[in-house]
Amino acid sequence: MGIQPETRTGGALSEPLLAADPFTVDGVAFGSRLIMGTGGAPSLDGLGEALEASGTELTTVAMRRFSPAEQGSLFELLVEKGIRVLPNTAGCFTARDAVLTAELAREALETDWVKLEVIADETTLLPDPIELADATEQLVDRGFKVFAYTNDDPVLARRLEQLGAVAVMPLGAPIGTGLGILNPHNIELIVARAEVPVVLDAGIGTASDAALAMELGCDAVLLATAVTRAQDPVRMAAAFRHAVAAGRLAAQAGRIPRREHALASSPMEGRAQFL
Template sequence: ADPLRIGERTLDSRLLLGTGGFARLQTMEQAIRASGTALVTLALRRVDPDQRGSLIDVLDRCGVELLPNTAGCFTARDAVLTAKLAREAFATDLIKLEVIGDDRTLLPDAVELLAAAEQLVADGFVVLPYTNDDPILARRLEDVGCAAVMPLGSPIGSGLGIRNPHNIELIVERAGVPVVLDAGIGTASEAALAMELGCDAVLCASAISRAEDPVRMARAIRSGVEAGRLARTAGRIPRRTHALPSTPVAGTPDL
């Protein structure tokens, strides 16, 4: 009833999942089902080709679409090559484009990212770039034809949540494509906040896969995304410096 449209695809869930970090495939399967996700990302470079089969089997069984990503690429050239390999390996034109600047922060490299996005769009990919929270870069990624923008809340795996909500609001305000909050989410309230800021979806990996109870956290974040989506469109009350009684005094009984 409230589908997410990315390019020509229609997805029934606003929560995207990553496959990295699960201790066991079985837990991953249960978490995917509990999350209700329809789109799951996996790193070509980080999937052992020997085990790729069993991973794909699980995703098939869950009925989710694959979103290959270029995790581990440091240059546009590297990312473009990886994307092409992924297209062949997974038979999809979808690509989550990651071009990072270093190993320590895993933050995106704006210049290489934009260059890679441009080439991949030209080559027919449906490009979903993992970007920092820079409103100008988000706009440029959209301008070169990306199907969505995926700004981070904070560094990958940090669990620091959304460090700069103001920037996310600026990105949302001007975006003509879906905005997917990617990276940094640690718990359900942060996923809800992302949606309340106007994001169209949230991607979680470590927050779920590395939680003590991944399946329960998948349910938690699923509810958080739904809560935030509803709240965004329900029209929240304004913030006030002082109090406002919930009702005016009326009919005070005589004491």
């Protein structure tokens, strides 16, 4: 129809808004608020494409025994793509093991950033609060920048921040469950009281979960399985890229209050009268 204006792309309008609002942690600014982990991908090629589609600038890796067959290709892939590495301490059950793993990661990858993960058992993979607090203290003493993977417990999150964590990363639901954010109220409480960035980590199942995390006020979202084990990881990675950006914009835009009754958005005055 001739009277329609030319098509405008929403991206062109939203990109400057997003660019003016970087995610900053430990003094480093990232354009993307999505941290995509590398866990669970069946192949490195597929992983590379998914990372690219996600737009992530920071990714997690695990430290495992070197095998000549695999020869550091993941590390090379990340270096090639210019994605910063956040090593984790996945699989550690004690502060001692987590500290040693972090030391190995710092040495191997030449970064003092560490995603601290100290789990209690293999069924829940939930963080062990006592060991987690102990490890945070030890790592901060040793000069690490600790990204603490924590339960969705506002008290524990606060304690980890007081111990010197540079970011707290509460779980939405247990790792790999895809159950979403089980306790949004706790996440809001953590956000309200935190003075360091809050990263929603674990439990994300689909794009709307990530958008919700951002709407609750989180500074970023960390996920891996939701992309790497999706039927189409590249498409899902793109979905998360948009969801995180959308959630962030919505959080800052100031949503309307919830109302009990309807409120017409079209004026009642000036209606045509039909006899």
